Amino acid sequence: MSEGGYDRFYAVVRRIPRGRVATYGQVAVLAGMPGQARQVGYALAALPSDNGVPWQRVVNSQGRISLRGDGSGHDLLQKVMLKREGVRFGKTGAIPLAAFQWRPRIRAIVSRQS
DNA sequence: CCACTGACGAGTG
């Protein structure tokens, strides 16, 4: 079922543990496609409702939720879900990445399919 | 083919 290269991103996001977050750029790097942060956001935006991918654990490099307030309310949902997982938001509304960013072992990088 | 957009990021002023 390997469709587009988006599966690489989804695979990485699926490994982000509960109570932790990763940045778009980080996901891109771990997926073996550094500099493709924008594509990560594009990929997550294309996810269906029942996807099984913890998209809420992906935030921007400032520890802020990047979703545009397009009325869908998904930005609010993301914050609620993260709080429920134990992620705390700072005074400015940003997540202190120093404390909550996911730091996987080097070998957690998605190995290229041989 | 060109222009514009978008769940990004780093840099500059």
Next chain:
DNA sequence: GCACTCGCCAGTG
């Protein structure tokens, strides 16, 4: 902290 530019790349008209 805010505004703007550039780099990145897929999708759309």
